[in-house]
Amino acid sequence: MKLASVLSTLIALLIGVAGGYFIGQQGDGDQDAGAKKAKAGETSGPGIGSLAGTSKSSSKGSKNTNSPSEGAGNNLITEAKKLMRSGDVSEAMKMILNSPGSIGRMEALLDFVKELDSDGVELALAEIRTMGRGGDMFMSMSLLMSRYAEIDPEKALEFVGKSSGMERGMGTSSILRTWASKDPKAAADHISKNMLKEGGDNWTMRRTAASVASEWAKQDTNAALAWANGLPDGVKGDALSNIIEQITTDDPLKAAEVAMGFEGEQQERSLRTIADQWSRSEPQEALKWAEALTGEGRVGVMEEALENLVRKDAESAVAYLDKMEASERDSIMKEVVEQWARNGEEATAEAAKWVASQDDGKGKVDATGEVVGQWMRSDPEAASEWLGAQPAGDARDRGVASLLRDRSVREDPSAAVAWADTISNEEMRGEQVERSTRSWLASDRAAALEYLETSESLSAEQKTKLIELPPEQLRRGSGGDQRFGRGRRPF
Numbered sequence: 509m510k511l512a513s514v515l516s517t518l519i520a521l522l523i524g525v526a527g528g529y530f531i532g533q534q535g536d537g538d539q540d541a542g543a544k545k546a547k548a549g550e551t552s553g554p555g556i557g558s559l560a561g562t563s564k565s566s567s568k569g570s571k572n573t574n575s576p577s578e579g580a581g582n583n584l585i586t587e588a589k590k591l592m593r594s595g596d597v598s599e600a601m602k603m604i605l606n607s608p609g610s611i612g613r614m615e616a617l618l619d620f621v622k623e624l625d626s627d628g629v630e631l632a633l634a635e636i637r638t639m640g641r642g643g644d645m646f647m648s649m650s651l652l653m654s655r656y657a658e659i660d661p662e663k664a665l666e667f668v669g670k671s672s673g674m675e676r677g678m679g680t681s682s683i684l685r686t687w688a689s690k691d692p693k694a695a696a697d698h699i700s701k702n703m704l705k706e707g708g709d710n711w712t713m714r715r716t717a718a719s720v721a722s723e724w725a726k727q728d729t730n731a732a733l734a735w736a737n738g739l740p741d742g743v744k745g746d747a748l749s750n751i752i753e754q755i756t757t758d759d760p761l762k763a764a765e766v767a768m769g770f771e772g773e774q775q776e777r778s779l780r781t782i783a784d785q786w787s788r789s790e791p792q793e794a795l796k797w798a799e800a801l802t803g804e805g806r807v808g809v810m811e812e813a814l815e816n817l818v819r820k821d822a823e824s825a826v827a828y829l830d831k832m833e834a835s836e837r838d839s840i841m842k843e844v845v846e847q848w849a850r851n852g853e854e855a856t857a858e859a860a861k862w863v864a865s866q867d868d869g870k871g872k873v874d875a876t877g878e879v880v881g882q883w884m885r886s887d888p889e890a891a892s893e894w895l896g897a898q899p900a901g902d903a904r905d906r907g908v909a910s911l912l913r914d915r916s917v918r919e920d921p922s923a924a925v926a927w928a929d930t931i932s933n934e935e936m937r938g939e940q941v942e943r944s945t946r947s948w949l950a951s952d953r954a955a956a957l958e959y960l961e962t963s964e965s966l967s968a969e970q971k972t973k974l975i976e977l978p979p980e981q982l983r984r985g986s987g988g989d990q991r992f993g994r995g996r997r998p999f
Contacts, residue, residue: 584616592620597631605635605644613644621651626663629656637675646678653679657686665698677712685719692724696735710742718746725754733766745774752778753785760786764797776805783812791817795828811840815847822848822855826862838871845875849882853890856883860894868901877906884914896998900932908998912940921948922955929965930998941965945974950982 584607591600604616624632629652636652639645656664661683668679680703688695699720703713717739724732729751736747748770755763760782767778779801787794795813798806818825829837829844845863849856860879866872876898883891895911898904908931911917917924921944928940941963948956960971 584612585619588616588620589623592623592628597624597628598635601632601635601648605639605648614647617648617651621648621655624652624655626656626659629653629659629664630667633675649675649678650682653682654686657683658690661687661695662698680712681716681719684716685723688720688723692720692727692732695720696724700735700739704740704743714743714746717743718750721747722750722754725751729755745777748774749777749781752781756782756785760794760797776803776808779805779809780812783809784816787813787816791820792824807836807839810836811843814840814844818844818848819851822851822858834867834869834871838869841866841871842874842878846878846882849879853883853886856886857890857894860891863903864894864898868903872903873906876903877910880907881910881913884911884916888914888916892998900930902933905931905933905936909936909940912944918947921945921951922959924948925959927998929963937965938967938970942970942974946977946982949974949977950979 584604588600588604591597591603600620604613604620607613607616621629621632633649633652636645636648639648653664653668656667664683665680668676668683671679684695684698687698699713699717703716717736721732721736724735732751733748736744736751738744739747752763752767755766763782764779767775767782770778779798783794783798786797791813795810795817798809798813801809814825814828817828825844825848829841841863845859848859856879860883863872863875863879866875880891880895883894892911895904895907898907908927912924912927917927924944925941925948928937928944931937931940945956945960945963945966948959957975960966960974963971966974
């Protein structure tokens with residue numbers, strides 16, 4: 509296996525299985541891509557006693573790259589297999605996972621896991637359980653469970669069913685995804701007959717059903733759709749979205765035709781999925797299609813296409829935005845500006861200039877907050893200078909609130925208070941000044957008290973409350989650091 513394939517497989521597994529377990533609703537496409545890539549590295553060999561074949565293929569691929577990292581990985585594989593042959597699978601796993609060099613470690617892990625039998629997988633998992641949660645643990649567990657599924661998916665599910673928490677959730681998803689790549693109907697039947705009847709973790713069921721649906725759609729779209737449509741409402745959404753995403757890969761218009769057969773929220777969600785995926789490669793075509801749609805979800809679908817267009821061609825995206833009706837533009841301006849501002853400092857400055865040129869309204873307010881937030885991460889001085897030059901009003905207020913959330917400003921509470929004092933909305937100004945003054949009292953009480961004596965942004969009641977707060981209720985860990993943050997003061 510070539511190094512690029514190794515890395516793609518492992519990274520996809522890590523993102524699609526482990527990362528999603530903690531984040532929740534991540535993009536289904538990442539998991540599907542991970543499953544697809546993992547499939548290329550799967551084997552069905554007899555297990556630990558059969559060492560010929562798989563490792564040779566991997567080694568051959570490694571030699572072609574002439575990579576020092578891969579050479580180190582091959583040495584690691586050799587030593588790990590010696591331990592495996594002697595029956596010490598746990599020690600072999602420990603050697604791999606404790607070895608330096610992430611590339612060699614990844615390659616060795618994949619090559620090693622491919623040759624384990626069911627007993628070897630269980631021994632390796634026992635070693636994994638001793639690890640702290642991290643990338644190597646997630647990656648290893650996913651690979652091991654996938655390997656177990658190759659050997660005997662039903663036995664693998666029985667094994668993981670005795671576990672709990674993360675291991676059970678991740679393991680079940682990995683096993684059923686691998687099973688589905690070979691026999692999607694059998695994997696789907698297991699979900700319907702067992703997991704759904706047992707109830708339990710809804711997230712696990714949703715994500716597992718989605719993975720199986722995606723694998724099935726690669727082989728038989730109609731059968732996958734029929735199964736997914738029969739799932740309970742709380743589970744079917746992710747499954748249908750993954751099927752739509754898979755269809756979009758080959759034929760976006762066919763995916764749109766299928767999506768139009770859905771109702772309500774599922775239809776809108778699916779159409780947005782199509783727009784997002786299609787516009788990553790053909791943004792103009794996707795936008796033209798989205799524009800022709802009718803219904804309440806049309807603007808949201810256009811938003812997805814414009815977000816990807818602005819990444820590739822900001823000039824065209826902005827020109828399109830300028831031609832939109834004000835109400836439609838206002839509803840999507842924030843998200844489009846967010847993506848635009850991520851294209852680099854120059855793009856952020858251009859985005860800010862465009863936002864400033866817009867008429868007052870919700871769109872400008874939201875977009876100002878977004879562009880300031882993005883800009884503060886790359887060039888806080890430029891962001892604060894631009895914001896300080898904006899006219900008073902709701903848009904500037906939102907920008908100040910966004911600026912005050914940046915760490916560089918929070919580290920200088922006196923500057924934070926100075927910014928908060930410029931907010932025109934009385935209620936917002938009082939809230940932001942009070943919050944920043946709490947931090948100031950914790951870091952430099954004398955200066956903060958001096959400010960409170962003359963402040964017109966806080967009521968007498970607010971001042972008294974702040975002054976009487978005990979130290980433990982002020983900002984934690986503020987210490988006595990009174991250095992200026994990176995952002996400029998508003999004067």
